[in-house]
Amino acid sequence: MRVLNHILVIEDDADSAESLSDVLSVGGFDVTTTGSVHEALEALGKQRFGLILTDRRLPDGLIEDRLQELLVASAKTPVIVVTGYSDLQAAIDAFRQGISDYVIKPIIPEDLIATARRILDRRILEQQFQKEHAFAERLQATAEAVILVLDFDGQVIHFNRFLTELTGWSQEELIGENWLEKCVFPEDIQRVGQLFETTVRLGASRGFTNRIHCKNGEAREIRWSNSKLQDDDGRAQFILSIGIDVSDLSEANQRVVRAERLAAIGETVAALAHESRNAIQRIKAASEVLAMNVHGNADSEEEVTAIQRAASDLATLLESVRAYAAPIQTELESVDLRDVWRRAWRDLESKREHRDAELMEEMSNCEHLAVVDVCRMEQVFRNLFLNALEATEDPVRVEIHCECTSDQVCLSVSDNGPGLNQEQATHLFEPFYTTKPTGTGLGMPICQRIIEAHGGTVTALTQASGTRIQICMPRETAETPSAIREVTLT
The missing domain is CATH 3.30.565.10 (Histidine kinase-like ATPase, C-terminal domain)
Structure with a gap:
């Protein structure tokens, strides 16, 4: 913050420049003095300043005619104009161009120091805000997490780039849309809606998982942490939802569970097939004998055919379950x-x-x-x-x-x-x-x-x-x- 404590004074009168320098030095500021806008631009090309204090009338013109050059060269450093002429229209024009204050001579040292400190304190706060805002933007842009803001009706107010990368939905396609209707699968809407109402009522909810609908029709499993966002008066206005994509973890867990289930099914079906194979063969053999005995009896033949078809269906089912549960070996x-x-x-x-x-x-x-x-x-x-x-x-x-x-x-x-x-x-x-x-x-x-x-x-x-x-x-x-x-x- 040392740069912000350094003030550039533009004053062509040597006595006035020295007086301003003394006043500001007593106030704890570092001061560099120049006699014209040209000299000031040269100084700005070499270093940065926290504040520019300038006379209105200078050897190279009125300051309002050169103000934009100063603002561009100084990266919009705050400017205080000091003048002995009370020109209301000139003051209005200067403010419109971007000056921070307008001081009329004779100068009261305490008031000048207070004005300088007020402007510099505001600039410090602005820089801190900009840093925090930039940090928040970087966090949103780089975090591999969904950041979603909804109003109390469930409409999408804001979301970060990761949600677009994850689902394919753009800002134009989601902002203003109802989140539940657009991105939640129909079978999950009631459950998610109840959680949303709970968050609105209690202020927070965590550890909730549901699928969201991607633009291409695919589903992603998201684990949510939800809380209310408040305005400056402490009134809750929005719901902030932070989501972590747990699709891969969910799929891995499902594969483990499926593998365990398949192993159990495989063992059961192997034993069942062994015990059932002989029984099915006896059913088929007996039905073939029975078919010969009832030959010519249409009703009986139809019933025997139904028995044979049922035995065949049972054998097919057992073989299908065995094929599904059996380990798959591949010869590539x-x-x-x-x-x-x-x-x-x-x-x-x-x-x-x-x-x-x-x-x-x-x-x-x-x-x-x-x-x-x-x-x-x-x-x-x-x-x-x-x-x-x-x-x-x-x-x-x-x-x-x-x-x-x-x-x-x-x-x-x-x-x-x-x-x-x-x-x-x-x-x-x-x-x-x-x-x-x-x-x-x-x-x-x-x-x-x-x-x-x-x-x-x-x-x-x-x-x-x-x-x-x-x-x-x-x-x-x-x-x-x-x-x-x-x-x-x-």
């Missing part, structure tokens, strides 16, 4: 994914007989090379294609679009069927959840486990019509282990 190969999905489509030829079904490839410059277990990925594509065939009335159009990044091959597999709503897309990969009248609800969860076992990701996206599944798989790179062999499928 470098392969063109087009060969994989084309062979999977050919495998379903019997399902496409007498149907108007077509696989459409939207080709790109992507090389389509990925490091995968061929048999496992064929299983994924067969499941996706079979779902499209079963859900879509003719004509069936399955479209695959591929895009490559430096380390991934991303596929978009879509059909022209009835599509998925938001709830169905959210639960599609949950075990035993199905949109079909019949089915185990394990097909898509098994696909997800296969893709994740490759280090990839799979996402169900909602759109105006049809179902769209996005798959991203590791691409063959220079770092691909040499032990992985290259194959061409036929």
Whole structure:
């Protein structure tokens, strides 16, 4: 703050300059004197001052004619104009141009010192405020946390750049919008709304977690700390919410829980399948004998067929659960994914007989090379294609679009069927959840486990019509282990 204690005096009369210097020195200020605006500009080019004290009439003109030069050269250092002429219009013009005070001679030393201190104290407070404001801006800009301000009606007043980076929502798209309606998933609105009301009533809430809706339809899990913001009179006006993205932690916890659950299911199903296999075989053998005995009796034959179908369904269910719970071992190969999905489509030829079904490839410059277990990925594509065939009335159009990044091959597999709503897309990969009248609800969860076992990701996206599944798989790179062999499928 030493610079702020240094005052530049511009006075062409030597006696007046000396008098001003003495007065200010007694007040504890350091003083540099100059005789013209030209000399003052030279001094300002060499150092900074906390205050400029200047006569109005100087050898190189009236100060109001040169004031902007001084303000620019001094980075808007406060200016006090001292004059022996009481010119009201000149004072008004000077204030309009940005001076801080206007002092009429003769000068009262105590008043001049008090004026200088008042202006410098205000400047110190302004600098402190600017530093604090700049620090707050840097904190908002660099902190990897959501900073969100809402009014008591839930409308968005302010948010930081991290929220945009996290969700894709811009200021224009969110400011003034209702946060619950725009960014909270429908199934969470009531719970989040109750927490909001609690925060308004009690003043704070912490440790609450919910998903927020990103612009691209994805969800992020956020842990919130909420409190009221007060104005200068102590009245609460807004809710400040600080959010930490815990999506990765939540996903990791879910994977651990899922792995433990799968291990338990695997052990149970293995034992159940062992004990049930013989029983199912006895049911099938007995039903075959029974079918021969009731041959010609239509009603009895129908009941026997129902028994055989139930036994077959039970065997299929046990095998599906076993496949879902069993550890996935992959034998990786470098392969063109087009060969994989084309062979999977050919495998379903019997399902496409007498149907108007077509696989459409939207080709790109992507090389389509990925490091995968061929048999496992064929299983994924067969499941996706079979779902499209079963859900879509003719004509069936399955479209695959591929895009490559430096380390991934991303596929978009879509059909022209009835599509998925938001709830169905959210639960599609949950075990035993199905949109079909019949089915185990394990097909898509098994696909997800296969893709994740490759280090990839799979996402169900909602759109105006049809179902769209996005798959991203590791691409063959220079770092691909040499032990992985290259194959061409036929």
